Amino acid sequence: MSVPLSQKVAVMRYLARMRRNGTEKFPWVLMLEPTHRCNVSCDGCGRIREYADTMHLNMSLEECLAAVDECPAPVVSICGGEPTIYPHIADLVSGCVARGRFVYLCTNALTLKRTLDRYPKDEHLILNIHLDGLAKTHDMVMNLPGAFQRATEALIAAKEAGYRVCTNTTVFKESDPQEVIALCRYLQGLGVEAMLLSPGFSYTAVKADIFLGREKIKETFRIIWEGVKDLSLGNTPVYWDFLRGEKELDCTAWANPTRNPNGWKGPCYLITDAHHKTFQDLIRNTPWEKYGTGRDPRCAQCMVHCGYEASAIQAAGESLKDTWKMFKWSFLS
């Protein structure tokens, strides 16, 4: 099963509204991080390292919902940290759903199975489970034996209970493309609605040499594509072209604005030069022209989905071939 038509139509209507209004820089996905606390410590996690000093801070429920009201993005990705350990998570999810937003609750799923009944069964809610490989690899990345089994048991329970379930996989330097293919095929067999894949980002807070550079990303994703192109993928086809080196894109760093206990993180989900008090301040007072590949050395290797999926959607409108690809992916798959 792919993404429901109602979600696709809502997103397209939003795009049409923004274009009609002449809004040049608009958000697609609000990345809401109510807490940076987590119940594990993954090797590649920038958040728990970058925000180690403010880990004790949580956003209040009111602050979270005010951020949702401030930022018009049709999709809210509740992430972190591990958002399911945020004390007001059920009310936060319900509040976003009540506002008509599509919510991706991004979780390592370690406690999801026993807490599933907290969440509304609504087409607007998608449980987005983080899995970075098959059992041995995922347990190693998470530094937790049994993590894969717990996550997949939760995934199966969520499917059986009638929730929409997606997965999110980060590809690192040591990831075996054949294993990523095997993981995706296994997940499709479990009935996962869509699988999102992305290369990791070289966070400066992560000292280990585990991230792929641009050329290696393209090589790795060309191999992965051949094994997954017939599956239900959450990434757009134009972003896949970019990952495989068949299309150039500039990032749209403003498309996934991030709100966390410190404020609106600028310029993007991946690098931090400021925390702004308001969403409008982030949009108006970030020197966007200074960021992106070739302009800021920290951006040199970035091909991460939160920087480029919106670029892919916008670029698709510029070529008939890409428009058709996006139409097929949106409505015929």
Ligand code: SF4
């Ligand atoms: S589960 Fe997510 S938030 Fe927690 S340490 Fe791993 S990557 Fe970071």
Ligand code: SF4
């Ligand atoms: S290229 Fe730079 S500014 Fe753009 S999304 Fe990536 S890290 Fe952020």
